[in-house]
Amino acid sequence: MPVSRSKVWTSPTWSALMVTKLKVDASLSSCHCAWAENAAGSSTEQAISRKRDVGILVSRWFGRCARFQRRQRYCKALRRASARSPGFRKQGTIPAFHERGAAEPMKVAEPLVKHLVLIGGGHSHLAVLRGLGMRPVPGLMVTLISREILVPYSGAMPAFIAGRYQPEDMFIDLRPLARFGGARLIQADIDSIDLEARSIVLPRRPELSFDMLSLNIGSIPDTSGMPGALEHTVGVKPIDGFLAAWEEIREQAVRGLQQGEGYKLAIVGGGPASVELACAARARILRDSGATDAELSINIISAADEVLSSHNQQVRDWVREELQRKGIEMLTGQHVTGFAANTVHCEDGGEIKADSIVVATGATLPEWPVKAGLATTADGFLEVNRHLQSTSHEFVFVAGDAATIRGMERPKSGVYAVRHGKPLARNLLRYATGRRLVRFTPQRHALAMLNLGDGRALASRNRLFFRGRWVWRLKHWIDQRFLRKYRDLPQMRQELTIARGLVDRREERELRRHAMRCGGCGAKVAGSILQEVLETFPATAGIVDKGVEDAALVPTPAGHELWQTVDQLKAFIDDPWMFARIATLHCLGDIHAMGAQPDSALAIVGVPFANRSITRGLMRELMLGCTMTLTEEGCRLLGGHSSETEELQFGLSVNGHAEPGKTLRKQGMQQGDVLILSKPLGTGALLAADMRHQAGQVWMGRALREMLVSNRGAAAILAEHEASACTDVTGFGLAGHLLEMIVSGPVKLYQGDVPALDGALECLESGVFSSLHADNKLTERDIDGPEKLRESARYEILFDPQTAGGLLAAVPETRAKSCLAALHEAGLEKAAIIGQVGDAADGPARIVLV
Numbered sequence: 058m059p060v061s062r063s064k065v066w067t068s069p070t071w072s073a074l075m076v077t078k079l080k081v082d083a084s085l086s087s088c089h090c091a092w093a094e095n096a097a098g099s100s101t102e103q104a105i106s107r108k109r110d111v112g113i114l115v116s117r118w119f120g121r122c123a124r125f126q127r128r129q130r131y132c133k134a135l136r137r138a139s140a141r142s143p144g145f146r147k148q149g150t151i152p153a154f155h156e157r158g159a160a161e162p163m164k165v166a167e168p169l170v171k172h173l174v175l176i177g178g179g180h181s182h183l184a185v186l187r188g189l190g191m192r193p194v195p196g197l198m199v200t201l202i203s204r205e206i207l208v209p210y211s212g213a214m215p216a217f218i219a220g221r222y223q224p225e226d227m228f229i230d231l232r233p234l235a236r237f238g239g240a241r242l243i244q245a246d247i248d249s250i251d252l253e254a255r256s257i258v259l260p261r262r263p264e265l266s267f268d269m270l271s272l273n274i275g276s277i278p279d280t281s282g283m284p285g286a287l288e289h290t291v292g293v294k295p296i297d298g299f300l301a302a303w304e305e306i307r308e309q310a311v312r313g314l315q316q317g318e319g320y321k322l323a324i325v326g327g328g329p330a331s332v333e334l335a336c337a338a339r340a341r342i343l344r345d346s347g348a349t350d351a352e353l354s355i356n357i358i359s360a361a362d363e364v365l366s367s368h369n370q371q372v373r374d375w376v377r378e379e380l381q382r383k384g385i386e387m388l389t390g391q392h393v394t395g396f397a398a399n400t401v402h403c404e405d406g407g408e409i410k411a412d413s414i415v416v417a418t419g420a421t422l423p424e425w426p427v428k429a430g431l432a433t434t435a436d437g438f439l440e441v442n443r444h445l446q447s448t449s450h451e452f453v454f455v456a457g458d459a460a461t462i463r464g465m466e467r468p469k470s471g472v473y474a475v476r477h478g479k480p481l482a483r484n485l486l487r488y489a490t491g492r493r494l495v496r497f498t499p500q501r502h503a504l505a506m507l508n509l510g511d512g513r514a515l516a517s518r519n520r521l522f523f524r525g526r527w528v529w530r531l532k533h534w535i536d537q538r539f540l541r542k543y544r545d546l547p548q549m550r551q552e553l554t555i556a557r558g559l560v561d562r563r564e565e566r567e568l569r570r571h572a573m574r575c576g577g578c579g580a581k582v583a584g585s586i587l588q589e590v591l592e593t594f595p596a597t598a599g600i601v602d603k604g605v606e607d608a609a610l611v612p613t614p615a616g617h618e619l620w621q622t623v624d625q626l627k628a629f630i631d632d633p634w635m636f637a638r639i640a641t642l643h644c645l646g647d648i649h650a651m652g653a654q655p656d657s658a659l660a661i662v663g664v665p666f667a668n669r670s671i672t673r674g675l676m677r678e679l680m681l682g683c684t685m686t687l688t689e690e691g692c693r694l695l696g697g698h699s700s701e702t703e704e705l706q707f708g709l710s711v712n713g714h715a716e717p718g719k720t721l722r723k724q725g726m727q728q729g730d731v732l733i734l735s736k737p738l739g740t741g742a743l744l745a746a747d748m749r750h751q752a753g754q755v756w757m758g759r760a761l762r763e764m765l766v767s768n769r770g771a772a773a774i775l776a777e778h779e780a781s782a783c784t785d786v787t788g789f790g791l792a793g794h795l796l797e798m799i800v801s802g803p804v805k806l807y808q809g810d811v812p813a814l815d816g817a818l819e820c821l822e823s824g825v826f827s828s829l830h831a832d833n834k835l836t837e838r839d840i841d842g843p844e845k846l847r848e849s850a851r852y853e854i855l856f857d858p859q860t861a862g863g864l865l866a867a868v869p870e871t872r873a874k875s876c877l878a879a880l881h882e883a884g885l886e887k888a889a890i891i892g893q894v895g896d897a898a899d900g901p902a903r904i905v906l907v
């Protein structure tokens with residue numbers, strides 16, 4: 058219950074605020090007095106009047122300064138108060154505290170009650186995700202669906218083509234941005250949308266239900282009426298598709314020019330994109346090949362009488378002269394009717410030959426949004442009102458090039474589209490929470506900037522026109538500022554609520570360091586704790602084979618042995634379908650490591666508190682991912698158990714069978730055997746970095762692909778090559794699992810040959826560790842080796858917990874090379890020989906780093 062106003066000011070924090078206020082008022086009084094004394098010098102009424110006027114002006118000026126200073130000091134003290142006082146909260150303008158002895162509010166789970174789906178990784182959705190990260194909306198589940206995770210910034214494309222930008226200067230990684238915004242990320246195309254059922258059909262995935270939908274899908278070149286365009290040309294949009302084709306064009310051009318054959322590039326379209334592309338392509342190809350303008354031919358083909366018809370005449374005249382100086386030919390008034398191999402067909406019957414043809418004509422939409430039944434305009438784009446809301450379906454919002462605001466049509470250009478971000482983010486959240494939407498008025502004119510490919514640029518707006526290197530520097534600054542906004546995300550502090558004095562400072566620092574708990578196998582209970590607990594239990598009944606094996610043996614009368622294992626993971630990615638696939642492979646890993654065949658499984662599912670539709674959708678995604686993977690592995694799903702949990706969790710209890718004596722055990726290594734690891738390490742560090750928005754799509758994409766590789770093929774190859782021992786490398790890290798395999802004698806470990814996932818070593822070097830890493834590192838007491846080998850990331854990766862990790866096996870030395878070759882041929886390209894078993898007489902059971 059809040060206390061009275063008089064009791065509020067007894068708080069030490071708010072007493073400090075009052076002291077601050079009194080200091081400001083005192084300083085104002087002294088300043089006014091000083092000015093009054095200086096003004097006093099005449100006894101006449103005129104002097105008194107002047108003094109009064111000066112005093113009033115000075116008082117007003119100081120009043121403005123004082124109000125600003127008071128506001129600044131108030132906000133700063135307010136931030137300090139909220140940080141120091143856990144019970145602090147703000148009600149209106151009066152802070153309130155709980156009465157002494159009153160109970161703190163009970164913390165309850167926040168149910169997910171509404172689902173917002175964002176389709177497309179366009180610039181407007183970037184603003185939505187960043188806004189959600191800064192101000193989360195409790196109860197709102199957000200899903201981002203994008204065909205590509207690394208999305209290009211269109212304004213930087215000419216500089217990238219010209220070779221002035223590297224990929225990191227152009228691309229925005231959606232993965233850390235989605236993680237920051239608390240959004241699930243699904244990489245997929247769209248098959249169709251059912252607006253009546255409010256569901257989205259994705260290839261090979263369950264249908265995705267939604268309450269609200271936002272489209273920011275960009276546009277594609279309009280090649281209607283141009284037969285042969287799909288087969289014989291490259292469109293500038295979507296940009297990611299063009300960039301892949303551009304590399305091939307560049308290589309062909311450089312090779313042709315260096316061999317003296319020349320090269321012809323035709324660009325269809327007379328707009329800004331065509332001009333920028335022609336200038337950038339010319340600069341890059343000539344630089345890479347060392348050729349001259351005479352050997353490279355670039356044509357701009359336009360149906361209009363002039364290029365850049367939307368710009369003023371001064372710009373058009375200057376650009377025409379500039380293109381002529383660069384040797385770029387403008388073929389205006391040419392209406393293209395179709396394409397053939399290396400040929401552009403024109404309306405007048407003429408043909409233009411070219412080695413490559415790029416289409417940068419007017420834009421249009423993909424088919425699926427129109428087929429969904431959304432209202433469209435005469436030009437074929439989706440019609441929205443001034444709230445960026447579809448005029449036919451109020452729960453659908455559209456932004457960017459795909460949207461045309463009714464009565465306020467604007468050119469399809471990134472300069473206009475990028476302005477949709479803030480109003481879209483604001484209205485999506487207002488619609489979700491039932492508030493009145495705000496109107497958006499698009500600008501009538503925009504500053505257009507064109508990159509000339511040679512370190513210069515031009516800028517124009519209405520009749521204004523500028524050019525030069527300073528314009529390029531301005532454009533570069535604008536582009537990089539936009540990229541930094543969505544790439545350098547603020548680090549949101551992770552709070553760990555723990556009363557002071559419960560633990561010493563050292564333990565408190567360690568707990569706070571790992572306040573952000575890892576998912577996957579990094580969320581397991583530490584092996585040392587698990588062992589301590591198990592040792593307190595009495596011996597298990599004789600029907601179960603108790604020991605260090607990956608699965609429990611239950612004899613069956615049919616002649617085969619039944620092996621059972623269980624595993625469960627906390628979600629480490631925000632895509633339930635992919636999480637279930639990886640978790641299923643992880644749970645099957647123990648059976649594969651034993652050389653057994655998975656037969657059946659029971660699912661263990663935990664879903665967060667949500668309404669019925671969201672819960673049903675999450676369960677559907679999880680179970681489809683699981684059953685698809687089990688079917689591929691030849692395993693049946695018998696049933697399972699579900700429960701409500703704080704975070705998404707999934708696990709399996711798996712049954713497998715094998716002939717007696719045909720299974721692989723952990724502790725069967727023989728002297729001289731060679732150690733082979735089938736998959737690289739590093740998932741723990743990468744997942745920890747991903748949670749901190751520090752692992753991009755390049756690293757995470759490759760890590761997820763490795764996690765989706767089944768151990769079934771590797772197990773068969775190892776068994777074929779007479780492996781004497783085998784286990785899967787999971788939560789306790791390579792070192793922990795290898796120590797479980799050693800019975801007697803040392804084992805050499807070739808630390809430099811241990812394979813690592815791309816980015817894993819960089820994460821470890823920067824101090825990003827899984828929350829289980831420190832507990833796994835307790836095993837280093839059983840590791841010998843030079844001190845210099847212990848001071849590198851390659852040493853730390855030995856303790857990194859793995860999710861869906863590979864198999865670690867001991868193979869006879871005579872079969873090791875052929876076994877490794879077979880693993881490589883099966884697609885396990887990073888499989889490697891990492892050590893060798895020593896003689897028991899050489900010392901105790903230890904790992905020796907080499």
